[in-house]
Every structure is written in structure tokens, then in C-alpha cells.
Amino acid sequence: MNKLTILDKYILKRYLVTFTVMLLLFVPIGIVVDVSEKVNMMIKNQVPLNKILVYYFNFTIYFTNMLFPIFLFLSVIWFTSKLANNTEIIAILSSGISFTRFMRPFIIGASIISVVVLLMGFYLVPIASEGFNNFRYTYLRTGGQQLMQGDNTDVYRQISDTEFIYVNSFNTETKTAYNFSLENFEKEKLTYKITAARIQWNPKEKNYTLFEYTKRTVGPMGDKIEKVPEKKMKFKFDLEDLAPVVYIAETLPLGKLYDFINKEKKRGSSNINIYLVVFYKKFSIPISAFILTIIAVSVSAMKRRGGMGMNLAIGIAVAFSFVFLDKIFGVFAEKTSFSPLIAVWTPNLLFGILAYYLLRHAKR
Structure with a gap:
């Protein structure tokens, strides 16, 4: 039992550390790309340095929340592939530990990240989104004298x-x-x-x-x-x-967003689906951590001829497919009468089925 506890701590530590390192690698890249696109507008509008620093702090939270499924999936693929290439997984399973038991620290790690993402979505992300959108609408879309003429929102x-x-x-x-x-x-x-x-x-x-x-x-x-x-x-x-419609929903914490949606329903607002999509995503995105973790472990636990490169290629394809479907169904619900609840949870349902199939295959 003691060996299993050590094993759990080892895998859980690798899970969380790799995810953190992945964030530290990709977030600066996102910031550099954003700076290169907006630096001319910032200089033109003479944006104060403190405003820029606050903007990129909010940008980091906003960017991380938006692409969190990709970061999570790639990090699990990366370190699980290393375990497989070093034949560590074969040694673990050969010692009598079942694949289901092997998955336990991964599920614990997914639970920790899900709780963090859930709380961020309820309280921190709306604040960051408000600051992010404030800066964008004030300095990047108009700014300076152009602001008085309006932004055509x-x-x-x-x-x-x-x-x-x-x-x-x-x-x-x-x-x-x-x-x-x-x-x-x-x-x-x-x-x-x-x-x-x-x-x-x-x-x-x-x-x-x-x-x-x-x-x-x-x-x-x-x-x-x-x-x-x-x-x-x-x-x-x-x-x-x-x-603007989406701006409102993104900047409200959970309680205020719920009250706002009820008020808009009573008014018969035509934008109610947009608000509901934002509301339901606060709950669906954290759940995706479990689904993507199971898929990532099931895909990368097997040692392949292509090695880690093949697993990463599969991981990138699956992760971007998930984000793509999530965006497509979200827009579909916003622009049509399709149920926002079904639209938001459909990617999780489809990839949940895929996770179940891959997990059964991996156990064999």
C-alpha cells in the first residue's frame, strides 16, 4: 500500500508540474503574438505603461481559460508518453496494478484542475474579462480622439x-x-x-x-x-x-450572471441564447478536464513506433478538434434557436464516448 501511495504522488506531481510548465511555455508566446499585433495601436494612442501591464495580466487569465483544454491535453500526452517510452507504465502494470488503479492519480489531478478552473470561471475570469474588454474597446478599437466618434458596436x-x-x-x-x-x-x-x-x-x-x-x-x-x-x-x-451582448455575459460573476439571465428572460430578450452559452460553459469546461485526461492517458500509455512525436500529433489533433467543436456548437446556439444547454454539452458528450471507448481499448 505504501508503494502505491508513492506511485500516486509521483504521477500526480508530474501531472501538475507538466501542466504548469505547459502554461509557462505557451502563455508568453501568446503575449508576444498579441504585442506584435497591437504595439502600433498602443503607441499611436499613447497607452500608459501601467494600463498595458494590467491588460496583459488580464490577458493571461483570459487566454489560459480559453485554451485550457489544449494545455491540459498536451501536458498529459507529454508526460504519459515519456512514462511509456521509458517502459515505466509496463513495469507498473506488470506489478499487478490494474489500468483503472493506474488512472487514479490522473483523476485526482483532473479534479484539482477542475476545481481551480471552476472557481476561476465563477469569479476571477469575469473580472479579467472585464479588464481585457475595457482595454480593447478603449485603446485598441478606437482610442484617443476616435473614441468620441463611436466604435460601431x-x-x-x-x-x-x-x-x-x-x-x-x-x-x-x-x-x-x-x-x-x-x-x-x-x-x-x-x-x-x-x-x-x-x-x-x-x-x-x-x-x-x-x-x-x-x-x-x-x-x-x-x-x-x-x-x-x-x-x-x-x-x-x-x-x-x-x-455589447457578449461583453456583458463574460464580465458578470456567476450570481450576477444568473440574475441577469432571469431578468432578460422576463424581457423576452432575443440575445438570451448568448447569455446561456456563457453560463453553461462555466460548468462544462471544468468537466472536460476529466474527459481529456482519460483520452490523453489512453492514447499515450501505449508505446508506439513513432514515439512521443506520434502521440503529440494525435494529441494536438484531438485537442484542437475539441476546441473547434466547442466553438462551432457555441456559435450555432447563439445564432439559431438550438438549445444552448445541448450545444454546450455536446462536445463533452461526444468526447466522453470517445474517452470510454479508448479507455476500454487501453485496458486490454
Whole structure:
């Protein structure tokens, strides 16, 4: 029993260390590629150094969460292939340990990573996503003087049975939206329309300031038009309603995202599937750690003629196939009436079946 405990610690340590090293290798590469693409825009917009450092801290968390299945799969393939090439796996199984028992430290490692990814998805990733998107929308898509002209994010949303709002762009740092309009309808007829060059949220007063305010009231004897340079008003919609759709969902922690989805369901929002995809992925991605670990061990535990290179080639193909299917089904659910729950969990289901088949084959 003591030998088995030592073996568990040995494999578990290799599992976690290899995964960490894989992150330390690939994350800097991602940062270098991102810098090379955006350095000209950063220099042009004179982005402060502290903003850049914070951005790349958030980028690291965002990038890691997005590509975590690939990192995990390749790390397990790598160190399991080394065990197989060194005939360590043959020695372990020859000592009377079953393949199922051999898998135990891998499952423990997958459990640890799943819990970390789950908690990150609930709390840390939304904060990093908000900082990541704040920087991108403020400095990289527009920046400087161009920010005042809008970013063409084009948010159009129904906020009640009779009211619709539209903004051309949204600045997350200043909480300001540009080219704002609000339309009110009664019995499918326009009753009034409010427009403003920009609308800014006032957190202390809990209201909005509209600049270049215009209100057109439609009447039976003619329209009434009111114009003022600046006006403060309260509205029924929340600040999040002015932000781009995916941006909202990505930046909300689990509890707030759940409440936000319920509110949007009551409104009959047409974007509800996008929010649900983000919500369900918070639970499906951690589960993929178990599935990908089982596939990786089953594929690489066998010593092949091509050695570690062949196992890595298979691993890269499987890992990218998983990420590809995950993205395809996510977009499919967002753009159609297909169930977001089924779409998000389909890659796990398909690869779960593959994991079961490969595990049975590996046991033989």
C-alpha cells in the first residue's frame, strides 16, 4: 500500500508540474503574438505603461481559460508518453496494478484542475474579462480622439414591452454610450423618441446625463420637439444594457450572471441564447478536464513506433478538434434557436464516448 501511495504522488506531481510548465511555455508566446499585433495601436494612442501591464495580466487569465483544454491535453500526452517510452507504465502494470488503479492519480489531478478552473470561471475570469474588454474597446478599437466618434458596436435592445434603445458604441471606462436613442411605442405606433449624442452614467446620483438631448413627441396635430444641450434623466434600463451582448455575459460573476439571465428572460430578450452559452460553459469546461485526461492517458500509455512525436500529433489533433467543436456548437446556439444547454454539452458528450471507448481499448 505504501508503494502505491508513492506511485500516486509521483504521477500526480508530474501531472501538475507538466501542466504548469505547459502554461509557462505557451502563455508568453501568446503575449508576444498579441504585442506584435497591437504595439502600433498602443503607441499611436499613447497607452500608459501601467494600463498595458494590467491588460496583459488580464490577458493571461483570459487566454489560459480559453485554451485550457489544449494545455491540459498536451501536458498529459507529454508526460504519459515519456512514462511509456521509458517502459515505466509496463513495469507498473506488470506489478499487478490494474489500468483503472493506474488512472487514479490522473483523476485526482483532473479534479484539482477542475476545481481551480471552476472557481476561476465563477469569479476571477469575469473580472479579467472585464479588464481585457475595457482595454480593447478603449485603446485598441478606437482610442484617443476616435473614441468620441463611436466604435460601431451597435447595441439594439428591447428593455420593456413598449421601449427600445440603441447605441452605436460603449466606453466601458467612462461608462458612456454614443449615438443613443430610445423609442416608445403604443399599439405599434411611435409615441416619442429620445436621442442624444452621448449618454453618461452618474454613479453617485444613480441617473444619466444626456448630451445634445432631443425629444420628439408624436401628436395627432403635429410633432412636438424639445432640444437642450444637456439633461439628466432616470431610465428603466441598467448600464449593462448599453454594453455589447457578449461583453456583458463574460464580465458578470456567476450570481450576477444568473440574475441577469432571469431578468432578460422576463424581457423576452432575443440575445438570451448568448447569455446561456456563457453560463453553461462555466460548468462544462471544468468537466472536460476529466474527459481529456482519460483520452490523453489512453492514447499515450501505449508505446508506439513513432514515439512521443506520434502521440503529440494525435494529441494536438484531438485537442484542437475539441476546441473547434466547442466553438462551432457555441456559435450555432447563439445564432439559431438550438438549445444552448445541448450545444454546450455536446462536445463533452461526444468526447466522453470517445474517452470510454479508448479507455476500454487501453485496458486490454
